[in-house]
Structure formats: C-alpha cells, structure tokens
Amino acid sequence: MNRPGIAAFFSSGASSVAPRVDALFWSLVLASAVVVAVLVLLNLTFLIRYRRGSPARRGPLEVSTWKFEATWIGLTTVGFLGFFFWGARVYLDMERVPADAYSINVVGRQWMWDIRHPNGRREFDELHVPLGRDVRLLLSSEDVIHSFFAPEFRVKQDAVPGKTVSVWFKPTREGVYPLYCTQYCGTKHSQMTGRIVVMSPDAYAAWLTCGPTPRIAERGRELFTKYSCSGCHDQPSQIHAPPLLNVYGSMVPLQDGTFVYAGDEYLRDSILLPTKQVVAGYQPIMPSFQGVVSESDLLDLIAYLKSLPTAASAAPQPSPAAP
C-alpha cells in the first residue's frame, strides 16, 4: 500500500521471513527462466533445422535414448528435491511460533476482522503491532472460513470456524500495510480488507492504553453467569463440578490417569467439547456449548477464567513493549 506500482514487485517485504521467501521465489524464477530459455532455443533450432525439405542430415540416432531419458529424469528429480527442501525449511520456521511471542486474538466474521489486544483494546479491520516483536495471531472464525493474508509479510493462514490457529510474524519496517481475506467467504469477500499498522514499541504501548479498553474479564464474568456456568462451577453448588480457581496454567489430572496442561486451548476445548478431557473424579455431565456461545463471547469467557487467581500467576503475559 505504501509501495505502489512496480517497485512493490522487488520489495523485500516487511517481515523477518519475507526476505527468505523472496530469495526462494526469485531463485525459482531464475531456474524457470533458464529451463524455458533452453527449451525455446532447442525447439526453435530443431524446428528450423529439420523443417521438411531442409538439407540437414537425418537417419536413425547413433546413441540409445535411455541415456538421455535417465539424464533428464535424474536432473529434474535432483533439482526438484533441492527446491522441496528449501521450501520446507523456510515453511517449518514460519510454522514454529516463538515461545515468547506476543499474542493478539483475531476473529474473522462476515465481513470484518475483529481484533483484541491482550489488555482488552479492541479494533476492527485494523491491526496495530509493535515493530521488531514476534507477534502471534490467534485466528478463529465466527461463521465461515476466512483467510488472513498480509502480502508484505508473506504470511497467510485460514481462520477456520471451530478451532483456533496460530500464525506469527515479526515486523521489520514501520508503516501501513494491506490486509486481505483470501478465502472466499460470501457476498462482500472483496471488502473484507484492512490495514496493518507497524509502530515503534513505545508508540504501540501508548496506543494500547489511549483507546477504549473494555474490561473484557468483567464482561466475561457477566457471561459466566449468563450462560449459567456459575450455577455449577461457583462454590458452593448442588452439582459436582470442578472448581475453576487455580486452573489456568496448571497440570490438570484427567479421568484416564493422564495430565493435561491448562492453556487457552484447554479452556476452549472444555467449553466446546467438555467430554473430550474429563477431569479425574468428575462425571461427564457438562453440556457442550458448541454453536451456543459465539466466538467473541468465548474469548471473553476465557479472559475471565484467566483473570482468576492462577497457578502460573508468577509468570504473567510478557509486556508488549519489550523487544
């Protein structure tokens, strides 16, 4: 967006992974150009030299064809394997989210991007991120499949309803960059676009606190009552349900004798798929909230559960401004 026209074609992008993707892309362009040039040259030579009635010498081939066949099968296979390893190497790094990445929730919805920062600041179709920081987006969708595409970052990931998928990048240049939805999602698919604003960490920290920051944990508490979670999980209760204090960040013992780490994913699963992991000593009596609780409410509920005193309160969210 800030680099219009043909200059963008040779731009090195605005994320840490972009130069690596570009190096692979341009190597593929170069290799393809060489192959096309050789083929065009050979074809033209043969077409002219062996046109009907030309004086060129013909007759059967003196060497057996298998030598040529083996050569080009071997060469293409080796070349392809090389590019396979290169592409897979970069991809694996793109998929491995750094442990201390700064997490932002992104919900796709017909036809907007609904973005929540860790302190509760919410924005639509615009994503502010700090420069030089590993940023992890927790993508989910409220309705159909969307896809988060930041071309200048060379990053793309589908937002699939019913699950949360991580994608990460590290912005390397301040500026404003386009954001597109690239999975067809209905009538206004082409208007599900937005902007990504890369700011200096200080500016980002200031931005984070200046806007309206609805207390999502408080809203989560209201939802906790609204969806009748409190009826069973608040103590004291008639129904035998696991208490939720000290859950987040702990190792929860399960019915089958194993343990599970209670992170965001566990909390989400416990609400949507309560029979998937039953806590030791309890009956699988909780109903599923799949299709009942919206993606947006779900995020607030999880925020509330995380705000309760936790086992891991010694290790709080990493501060956004830290590089």
Add this chain to the structure above:
Amino acid sequence: MSLLVESSKAPPRMPSYLEAGHTVRSWLFTLDHKRIGILYMAAITVFFSIAASAAALMRIELLTPAGDVVTSETYNRLFTMHGVLMVWFFLIPSIPSVLGNFIIPLMIGARDVAFPRLNLLSWYLFMAGGILATYSIVAGGVDTGWTFYTPYSSTYSNGHVMAMAAGVFIAGFSSIATGLNFIVTIHKLRAPGLTWTRLPLFLWSMYATSIILVLATPVLAITLVLMAMERLWGVGIFDPKLGGDPLLFQHLFWFYSHPAVYIMILPGMGVVSETLAAFARKPVFGYRVVAASSMAIAILGFLVWGHHMFVSSQSVYAGVVFSLLSFLVAVPSAIKVFSWTATLYRGHITFETPMLYALGFIGLFTVGGLTGIFLASLAVDVHVHDTYFVIAHFHYIMVGGMVMAYMGGLHYWWPKISGRLYHEWTARIAALITFIGFNLTFFPQFVLGYLGMPRRYHMYPEQFQTLNVLSTAGASILAVGYALPLFYLGWSFFFGRRAGPNPWGATGLEWKTASPAPEHNFETTPVVTTGAYAYDAEGNP
C-alpha cells in the same frame, strides 16, 4: 503403421457415418461412437460459450477497481458459473468425450466402443446434469465458487446450491460410465497385432485418464451427497456448529479434484504426442517412457491433494509430505516436455495448424508446470495461495494446455470428422491469435498474484489496475481466437475441399479408412504389424 488387408476384392463401399441417417431421431438415438462424439461436441460448445461469456463479464468488471458493472452478488455468481461449467461441462468431457469417443475405436481398429448403449446413456446423463446446472443459473445462480467450500456452501450460501450440486453429481456418472467404457474398449477391442507397446500414445493417455475418471469421480459424488445432507437436513458433517469438520470437506473435495486436474491435462498430452509425431514425421522420442509417464501421473496424482490446503490449518507435517509428493508428480510431466522437444530432432517438420497448437501447448504447459513448482514449494505457496498467481497457473494448464490441445486435436482429426479440409491460413492465424491473446490475458495475473491480489475479488485496490487492464485486453483478443474456428470450421463442414483418407500423411489406423469415417469404421478388420509412428527415412507412413 502398415496393415494387411485380408481380402483383395474391394467390397461395396459403406456409407459414411454422416450419411447413415439424417433424421433428428437418427442422431438422438444413435449408438455410433462417432455420432455420440459429435453430440458431445455440440453440447460442450454451448457450455463453453456460456462459461466464456461469464468470464468476459468478469474481465469487463475488473477493468476498474470499483465494482461498477455488476453487484458483488452477481460477480460471485459469475465466477461460480464460469468455474462449474468450464470444469465439469467443458474441460472434463472435452478431449475424452468428444475426441476420445470419436477416435479411440478408429485408432484401435474396432467397430465401436465396448458398450455403445452405455455410451449413449453417458451423453444423456451429461445433458441431464448440464440442464440442471443451467437451471440453477437461470433460477438465480450459485455464489459458492466451483469448490463449494463448507460451511459456506452447506449453511450460509443462499444460492441454488442444491440444483448446481445435483447437476455436477449426475454429470459425474456420465464421467464414470465413459471411463469404464474406454478401459474395456482399450483392453478388449484392439485389432489383431495391436499390442500394448504398439498403442499410439493418445490411447495410453486416455487409458490413464479413464482410470482416474472411474476411481476419483465416486468420491466427488459422496462429497456432494454429504454436503446435501448437511444443507437439507442439518446433519452435522462439515459445519462445526453442528459438530462437523470443515476441513474434512476440503480433503474429500480435493481427493477428487486434484486427480481431476489430470483428467483435464493427460488427454491433451496424448493429443500433442500424436500431432508432433504426425508433423515431425517420426516416432515420439522415448515412446515407452512417455507412455509410462502417463500412468505415473495417474497414480501419483491421487497422492497430492493436500497441496491445496497448505494454509488451511492441516498438519504441518502433512503439508511437508504433500509438498514432496507434488514435486515428484511433476517429474513425469517434465519427461514428456523433454521427449516432445527431442521428437523434433531429425524430423521432417511442417507447420500445419494442429502442429502450431501443439507447439503452443508445449510452451504454455511448460510455464504452467514450472509455476506449479512454485506452488509446491511450501514457503512460496503460503504467499501466493488463493491469489491471482494460482489463477494464472491453472489457466496456463487448463486453457493454455487442455484447450490448446483440444483445438489442435479438433483440427488434426477434423478431416476424419467432416471429410473436409478447413482454410489452412485462416486456421493458422486463429491459432496465433489464441496464443497471443492467452499470454496477454494470463501472464499479468502471475504478477498480480505475487503482488498480493486475492482471487474472487469483485473490487480491488487501485495499484492493481494497470495489470488488470492488460489482462482484459488480452481476453478480448482471446475471444477472437476462439470465435474464428466456429466460423471457418462450420463453413468447411459444408463447403471445404474433400480431404481424402489421409490428408496429413500420418500413420495410425484412423487414417487408413475413408473420411468421413464409414459407419462401421473399417471395411475389414485391420491387422497391425508395426509399432506406432512407423515413418520411413523420408518421413512417409
């Protein structure tokens, strides 16, 4: 290919298949594979024209960044209609059902396909599917895209999804029946002496295609039925709100639709092998490897569907395996391109229209294949997936490859179909216009995709306009290239010069019999004594 005629006395001449009856009934109830081929040709020409008109409207809309010609609703229905009709009602039946039906029995020295009644039923199923699909368009259209991704298609879309899906479902049975017919025909009805290693390469590619048709199409049928169950009765299969998994649909859909890509290119490769041999007047270089590569593509093609899902949130390791297999499936295609180039070496080359289309195919298919390598590379695919880069890539294969091959094959066998010759120079110019128009339409789309323009966008940011204008300009040239053959081939059908049995001086059993082909193809069953493409040192058959 030389053959021995069993009887030296000339028997009374059979009427050509065109003279065997002139009533509508004699066409609609024909069991003759050649007439059924013509019925298919008429049908797919109509579907192609409808689908191409949709593309033309889209290209006009994309002249400007704003959505000013049609609404978003309409635009989404246009690209769905374009995709569904082009894939299932033009490309998949194009070479197999038109040229395959017409030529396969002639090439193997048979009187007809193995199951002529099943063959006619295939056409009726195809038409029933086509009419249902057309109904869904006339009734208001479908806005899901040809991929029908769930949960959009099963829960959210308000278009006539069920009618469209039912049309595709029914047409699928036509594909299965045709594939089965060809497999049995090639196995059981070959002329004496026509062993597997003497088969023309078109037959090898049609055999490989038929295997895919029979094995992959049922999965599409199952997928569409599951989608219908969710849409009509709310059975939770794909929609997570009903307890389903949206990615399951993608796995099932691409398990059919990736092999279907090879249904849409293998027959074209077969046509190119035939035309190159005929106009270079020598055997195809490395016949056995080229034949084997068709089979390798058919088999490996079943194992690469996940490369459509690298950013779908499927497992990272599945992505890596699918990437590796996708690189490997490109090897047999590369073998073919190199072998075709080597075929020209020491040939006696002339440049009739079918040859121009074949050479165009090699160039465009090579670009399409190489950009496929870009998409198989995981890290690059993440960036260009679902952008215009992908659109350009598969149009280079489907249109630059398959449509060029279909046009080439149509011109090559036209004398056998019509008994007449078209005006050579007009046809050459049309081929050239098609080639230029095609490149101008689709090459800019590679650049657009790399710059980040997503596919299926009714409106787009201003910086993409120049390349879109170029693309639309190319499309108008391409339209001329496609319209011209309708006129000069139509004209030649009635007024063209008589062709004679073998106007190109080609080998192959289809050129040993009269043009247009007699009702029962051969006066006497031919006997084959040599391999395919047995040209002498001077390039004569």
